[in-house]
Amino acid sequence: MADMEELTTPVRQHHRFNVDRLKKYLSAKSYVSNNDTLSVRQYSAGQSNPTFLIQTHSTSYVLRKKPPGALLPGAHKVDREYCVQKALYSAGFPVPKPLIHCTEVNVIGTEFYLMEHVEGRVFRDLRLPGVSPAERAALYVTAVEVLAKMHSLDLAALKLDSYGKGAHYSRRQVSTWTKQYTASAHRDIQPMNELSNWLMNNFPANEEEVTLVHGDFRVDNLIFHPTEARVLAVLDWELSTTGQPLADLAYFLIPHYWPSGLTILSTMGSLKGIQGIPTVDDLICVYKRCRGITSALPQLKFYLALSFFKMAGIAQGVYARHLLGNASAANAAEFGHCVEPLAVSALQLIQSRPLKAPQEARLFLQTPNGQAVLQQVKDFMRQFVLPAQKEVSDYYVKHAQSPLRWNTPQIIEDLKVKAREAGLWNLFLPAASKLTQLDYAFIAEETGRCLFAPEVFNCQAPDTGNMEVLRMFGTEEQKKKWLEPLLRGEMRSCFCMTEPDVASSDATNMECSLYQEEDNFVINGKKWWSSGAGNPQCKVAIVMCTSTTTSTTIRHGRHSMVLVPLDAAGVKLVRPLTVFGQDGEGRGFEIAQARLGAGRLHHCMRAVGLAELALELLCQRAASRRTFGKKLYQHEVVAHWIAECRLMIEQSRLLTLCAAHTLDTLGGRAARKQIAMVKVAAARMACKVLDCAIQVHGGAGVSEDFPLAHMYAYARTLRIADGPDEVHLSTIAGLELKDQMTKAKL
Structure with missing residues (x-):
């Protein structure tokens, strides 16, 4: 890791400028005062556009400018x-x-721009000396996660859809770097000619995907948090454009293929054999997971070759500026010796066997439509939902003792409008979304990372289950009156099953009675944990009752579901209940029966998403806190917790996907055992992962400063919701015995 003295040098002779004129300009713009003394140092990095640290006694800025002298056409666009x-x-x-x-x-003397200075760790050596292998791995992983995040940004929302030319990125890149290399070449280098020709004749067949592309994404262009494995800033956007994201990924992976003995900047060498550096396959897996990519990356070899070609072109350009006398780097003369070895390495890579790609999991793949919708949901979550969490939380804190705590915050209502306009609406319902249950399982996991996210997409309990019931069993009149407004998000509903005076895990205990009186039905009874009833938009309840007029003696044949308008005579909301002292942010407690197998799966996959977030928070805390002379994750017990959490999350995810697949292919009856199993496993898993996360956070874990206590209340409640674990275990045992008996007869 480099400190500020190592990162900067006195301003080099040919890059000096009039500091007084700069001070006068910045003073007029109110960035410095007339009384400030301005000091200027030049960053030793920044091979293209010279970069300077501008400091006063209280403030630091970074200035980036065009180099002086004759410039290559199209280069050094600081305005971009x-x-x-x-x-x-x-x-x-x-x-x-x-x-x-x-x-x-x-x-x-040249065009420039000014930006804030970001304090943090900068690693000029990509081998990351001075950090432990575990932290080295974490830093590389978080770098790839940021790259995937950048490639997932919505260009239109950023108003960057016209920032570059988009499609046919590879053709433009090969053409651009061939021209750049040719314009700056000091001699004819045959391997560069061969590499250019190969690239021109081997363009990937399909380059339809267009994202923001950084163009120079490397570890040394990142600023990391001083103590955490977290990226605070991505630097050097000179080569950024729009185009094929795999070009960025390949460029980031180039050090893994670096020729031994070749150095640039005296620090960038091969990563082979460096303990803790993730493998190419590992980094590709992280990238694909973050972007929701399930297919292989067969075109990666082309982009690796293109990356070598581009780096050779950059090296040639730096050397050319050295010859012209306006290079930014003090060691620019060395770059001329790198061009040919880089081209040779690319040609060797091309001629070698196909790159080993990580083995693809062929089980439980989404449909193409499911993959597309999942990516849309991830983008929407990142751009709109997750940034809204603080405003939503502030709303409920502000109105904690007011009836307004049951209202939906305006920001959620606004997000619902955005989601519906984007077509991300009623995703849980196959008839509306055209998604399979397996498709939706992945989506439910993503929305599980934020407690109010399901409502944004009109996929919140208990309304989802109620809408399923109305769709399957309601009359046309009932659908028009209740289902259609629910599908449009114009009202909310609640579900009333559990009763305070009986053990409701056995529904035959139910005392709420129903009888007919002329043209009306009369219901007598008390219900509690009526999910959604507190919301002012809740207009109807589905109430489970025991019919007193039926003549059947079958215990399970005496129950009815009745649609009850909440403004009907005799309906009385007595009091709100809390879960671990919390209201549940006005959404009800989502602890009533989901009624249908699919609804239970939605809860389970959201629990997986919740657990993933908890594990992220756990790892961040473990990497940032020290006890007894070492980081928390360096204590074996915490390391084992992390490993056990990952095992449990993956097991629960696979159980849920298996159940969703069975539900899609064989129906609800065949999926009954799998659904019961995952109902137990997912809730237990979420509780255990959250418990570990809380323990690692210490006292902070049970405070309001972190979301873990609220998350735990939700997860622990799931072990009662949809029936307690014990009921599902009995179901699993009964079905297993039945299956074993069937096998024995065969």
Whole structure:
């Protein structure tokens, strides 16, 4: 890790500018005062556009400018850097805050822009010396996660859809770097000619995907948190454009294929044999998981070759600037010796056997439609839902002692409008979304990472189960009156089954009675845990009753479901109940029966998403806190907790996907045992993972400063909701015995 003295040098002779004029300009823009003393140092990195640290006694800025002298056509567009950073910063993506773009050449001699200085760790050596193998792995993983996050950004929402030319990215890149190399070449290098020709004749067949592309995404272009494995800022956007995201991933992976003995910047060498550095396969898996990609990446070899070609072209350009006398790097003369070895390495890579790709899991794949919708949901969550969490939380804190706590915050209502406009609405319902249960299982996991997210997509309990009941069993009149408004999100509903005076895990105990009186039905009884009843938009309840007029003696044939308008005579809301002292943020407690197998699966997959978030928080805490002289994750017991949590999450996910697949292919009856199993396993798993996360957080884990206590209340409640574990265990045992008996007869 480099400190500030190592990162900067006195301003080099040919990059000096008039500091007084800069101070006057910044003072007029209110970034410094007339009384400030301005100090300027030049960053030793920044091979293309010279970069400077501007400091006063109280403030630090970073200035990035065009180099002086004759420049290659199309290069050094600092205005584009400023534009893209401004858009990304406004979207919450980790970049330094851009402050001002100056086109007045008379200020310092060239166009420049100013941004905030970000304090953190910068690793100039990609081997990350000085950190433990575990932290080295975590830093590389978080870098890939940020890359995947960048590639998942919505260009239209950022107003960057016209930032680059988009499609046919590879053709433009090969053409651009061939021209750049040719314009700066100091001699004819045959391997570069061969590599250019190969690239021109081997373009990937399908390049329809277009995302924001960084163009120079490396570990040394990232600023990490001082103590955590977290990226605070992505730097150097000079080569950014729109195009094929695999080009960025391949460029990031290049050090794994680096020729031994070759160095650039005296720090960038081969990563082979460095303990803790994740393998290529591991990093690809992380990237694919973050982006929801389930297919192989057969075109990666082309992009690796393109990356080598681009790096060779960059090296040639740096050397050319050295010959012209305006290079930013002090060791620019060394770059001329790197061009040919890089081209040779690419040619060897092309001629070798196909790159080993991580083995693809062929079980439980989503349909193409499911994959597309999942990616849309991930994008929507990242851009709109997750950033709204603080405002939602603040609302409920503010109105904790007010009836307004049962209202839906306006920001959630606004998000619902956005989601519906985006077509992300009623995703739980196959008839509306055209998704399979397996498709939706992955989506439910994603929404499980935020407690109010299901409501944003009109996929919240208990309304989902109620809508399923109405769709399957309601009359046309009932559907028109209740189902259609629920599907439009114009009202809410509740479900009334559990009773305070009997053990409701055995529904035959139910005392709420129903009898007919002329043209009316009369219901007498008390219900509690009536999910959704507190919401002012709740207009109807589905009430489970015992018919007193039926003549059947069959215990399970005496129950009826009745639609009860909440404004009907005799309906009385007595009091709200709390779960572990919490109201549940006005959404009801989602602890009533889901009624249908699919509904139970939705709860289970949301529990998996909740557990994934808990494990993330656990790992972040374990990497940032020290006890008894070492990081928490370095204590064996905490390391084992992390491992056990991962095992349990993966097991629960596979059980849930298996149940969803069985429900899709064989129907609810055949999936009954799998659904019962995952109902027990997922809730237990979520509780255990959250318990470990709370333990690692210590006292903070049970405070309101972290979401873990609220998450635990939800997870622990699931072990009672949809029937307690013990009921499902009895069901599993009965079905297992039946299956074994059938096998014995065969």
